[in-house]
Amino acid sequence: AVESTQSTSVGMFVNEGCNQALKRIIAEPRPARTASSVQWSEYGMPSAHSQFAAFFSVFLLLMFYLRIKVVTFIIPCAKIWKHLFSIGLVVTAAVIGYSRLYLKYHTSSQIMCGFLVGALVGSLWFLLLEKFVGPYFPIIASLPICEMLLIKDYSLIPNALWCEYHCIKQEMRTRLKKYVRPE
Numbered sequence: 001a002v003e004s005t006q007s008t009s010v011g012m013f014v015n016e017g018c019n020q021a022l023k024r025i026i027a028e029p030r031p032a033r034t035a036s037s038v039q040w041s042e043y044g045m046p047s048a049h050s051q052f053a054a055f056f057s058v059f060l061l062l063m064f065y066l067r068i069k070v071v072t073f074i075i076p077c078a079k080i081w082k083h084l085f086s087i088g089l090v091v092t093a094a095v096i097g098y099s100r101l102y103l104k105y106h107t108s109s110q111i112m113c114g115f116l117v118g119a120l121v122g123s124l125w126f127l128l129l130e131k132f133v134g135p136y137f138p139i140i141a142s143l144p145i146c147e148m149l150l151i152k153d154y155s156l157i158p159n160a161l162w163c164e165y166h167c168i169k170q171e172m173r174t175r176l177k178k179y180v181r182p183e
Helices: 004-026 048-067 078-102 108-141 144-148 160-179
Strands: none
Touching: 004 048, 004 108, 048 078, 048 108, 078 108, 108 144
8 A cells, every 4th residue: 555654744735735726616705704813814614723633633533443453462452542643633623623613713514514624635636645555655656756765665564563573673683783892
């Protein structure tokens, strides 16, 4: 599958582009404000904050539950942490949505629309990466530009962090033997 940091970053830009396009198409104003408050210069439907929170949450939830395999002999409580982190993602997204309503930056329909669009874009982005880009990623990662940018393909490694730790540990042992001479 695809290197997650780069793909998530590109997905966030795609999500933001969808948000800006929908705001211009729908052209629904934000809630009315008092005369002393700030007047809005852009539309409010869908809420960009809610859309981003939903995109990020859904994308990471799909990554956690469909892609990342938990190795419990390395981290005994990994499954518990996975569930706790997932609950944290959902709660954070809900708090972001509530804050937009509480501060009267958006209506409830603008927030719900943001959540729906964000969840849809996050799901579609995950599906696109897994089904269409993922099979070709080893070829993409071997391109000279990707090698120069240190883009790696971890798709065949079930736990990249564990693997990287042991590779570095082995390299350190080799260097210690080579450079440290007994007296």
